[in-house]
Amino acid sequence: MKASTPSLILFFATSALVVLFKLLNYDTLVLCGKSIIIPSLFIYYLVSNNYKLSGLKAVVFLLLFIRDIFTTLNINKSAMGSFICVLIVYILLLYFALKDFKYLKFKFRDNIFIVILILTIGTICYSVLNLKLENLELDFSLYVVFGIILSVLSIVSIINYNKNGSYAFFNAMLMCICFIITDIFFVLYKFYFYNYVFILTSIITQFLSYFFLVNYFIEKDKVIEDLSDY
Template sequence: MIKVNSAIVLFIIALVLYLLSIIINNDNLELFSKPIIIPSIYYYYYTKVKGKINFLFTLSILFFFIAEILKILNEEDFLISSLVFFGLPYVIVTFFLAQDFLYYSKVKNYEINSISFYIILFLLFYLLYNILSFINESSQLEFSIYIIYGILLLVMSIMGFLIHFNFDNKASTYMVYMVAFFIVSDLFFIFTKSTKDVWVIKIVYVLSQQLSYYMYINYFVSRSKLFPHLKS
């Protein structure tokens, strides 16, 4: 019999209900389901590490949760605040990836002979430039935050793909998926600001964002098993 983690079941149920709330435009269902998602996925992490939690990682999850709650309360009024709280975990994730990158560099030198890496790098620069050009109605502060987001995502992508191309393991695989979902969710967040009535775009945004949490949790669980000596 397949053993299913109860926290993952709760995460899936809450996510499905949240997606349903968007489709049927039900604020009460969203208010009920959305706050369950991050705590359930964090409890999954807690059970996986058997209570030996990482403080910095836990702080990053807390920042994500605060940002999500601010969006529920009032997305327009708390836009800048939620962007800051969404951005703080990116700084922490970048720190984790930098730790990984430096550790792997001691194992062997990085090789970037794959043409795929250069194609991905070009696409990332092209995507960043076009997305920033697409944003033309934001305040100077909001635009500056988007630039910081773009830089962090670019740094995460370069380190993540370099690690994955040279050290293909479970942690690096989740790492790449995590960064990819970060990029997709942020990309579709920008789209939702100009196409608020298109629920399909919002569905892609929400699904990619929530899956990024799942990949982040699994990346860190795999990372903790692979590098138990790395403390934060």
């Protein structure tokens, strides 16, 4: 068994328990479970990466952990706190994605794929924001900014995978898809129509997005380490 395996098992076991506790309305246990999710993945990343950690990636883990605490505790200003945490995470991930994107070389036929992708992601974003949402916790313009940044991140990540096809970019693409699904169903059950299916879908895809995020970091670090050996 690899040294990182126990923490990965802990992540999946805790994720499954959190979903079960949510179904049973055991909010206290949900809080306890969520407090373990990011730390277990952080340990998994750290061990898998030989205990090497950059400052920006550490900030990503910290903000995701704080975001989960804000969301679960539902304390005063938790909506703004959670929003800021996730927004900064998306901006940092967009920074990582753009660093890879700038080295890509495009052909004319790539333009068709990019246009279709932009229209698809843009339509999804517009459709969600165009719903008759009720009792918004923040100013609507903030959600628009949030949607635009997530859309750009998703577009860049998918293009990176389409052009490169590496396992790292594959995880980044799946991460963004999970981000989109998570946020769509969060908006649906939070501000449109309360439904347990929406809640569970949002929670499950959120945990999956964390898993793909860590895999993306690990694979990218492997590439950087390989290049440094030359």
